[in-house]
Amino acid sequence: MTDLVVRRLMIDLETPFARHWCGGDAFRSALFNALSMSFPVGEQFFIDSVRNGMKALPPDKQEQYKAEVQGFIGQEATHRRIHGLYNDHLEKQGLINVWATRAQKRLKLLEGSDPRHWLAITAANEHFTAIFAEWMLRNHDLLDGSEPRLKTLWLWHASEESEHKSTAFDLYQALGGNYEWRIKWFRRVTVYFLGDTLRQTVNNLRRDGMLWKWSTWKSAASYLFGRRGLLRQSYRPWREYARRDFHPNQQESELAGRWLADNTDKYSVVGAV
Numbered sequence: 001m002t003d004l005v006v007r008r009l010m011i012d013l014e015t016p017f018a019r020h021w022c023g024g025d026a027f028r029s030a031l032f033n034a035l036s037m038s039f040p041v042g043e044q045f046f047i048d049s050v051r052n053g054m055k056a057l058p059p060d061k062q063e064q065y066k067a068e069v070q071g072f073i074g075q076e077a078t079h080r081r082i083h084g085l086y087n088d089h090l091e092k093q094g095l096i097n098v099w100a101t102r103a104q105k106r107l108k109l110l111e112g113s114d115p116r117h118w119l120a121i122t123a124a125n126e127h128f129t130a131i132f133a134e135w136m137l138r139n140h141d142l143l144d145g146s147e148p149r150l151k152t153l154w155l156w157h158a159s160e161e162s163e164h165k166s167t168a169f170d171l172y173q174a175l176g177g178n179y180e181w182r183i184k185w186f187r188r189v190t191v192y193f194l195g196d197t198l199r200q201t202v203n204n205l206r207r208d209g210m211l212w213k214w215s216t217w218k219s220a221a222s223y224l225f226g227r228r229g230l231l232r233q234s235y236r237p238w239r240e241y242a243r244r245d246f247h248p249n250q251q252e253s254e255l256a257g258r259w260l261a262d263n264t265d266k267y268s269v270v271g272a273v
């Protein structure tokens, strides 16, 4: 059980930001923008999964998870709303969200299926967001020199992802979800998530006229595979999900609490549950 609170982020998302808001770097901006584009659709799916999962639980179990699920839904609903505002700016910059359209079509195929499938997909995606969040919080200095409003947004989102990383996983277990389904969806989600991230990032760079620049590829190589690279540092925690006795709480998340404690001036708590 986790005490999840909903926070309102106090940043200005009215004023436009630069195309290369991430430290003047085209690749990093394109990658973060791609992830932002996935959130309004993706996080709505996570909310629906958790809601449907709750309905399938017996009443005593519903009572046990009620507060946590409310907190989860409140956090994800806030994220998708904020990323919607962020994405409006991306649209004005000429970027096109192809990820959301593709994801929507795919998710239609799940309609009417067992809620445990939805939860297994959500838990696998939440594993990805949790390890990405942990990496971002650990390497927050890599966002120095970026648009301060967006740096705050990403670290706030990362912290809350870390906070609620167990919710979907626990509901899946509570509904008797087995290891085989969990792993089957984890493998599929890995392929889709990495493929979609790559495709949307490339699309963003192409529209930005930066795809075939040497500086873009150099940045991608060091940001993904360098000593502190995202993929290099995330491989091991990614793989741990395949262990039979895995639970999200086994992975470190104290950096989230620290960021939230150190940045209380950047948000207000709107709902304690």
Ligand SMILES: [Fe+2]
Pocket (backbone or CB within 6 Å): 043, 075, 076, 079, 157, 161
């Ligand atoms: Fe989120």
Ligand SMILES: [Fe+2]
Pocket (backbone or CB within 6 Å): 046, 076, 126, 129, 161, 164
């Ligand atoms: Fe999440």
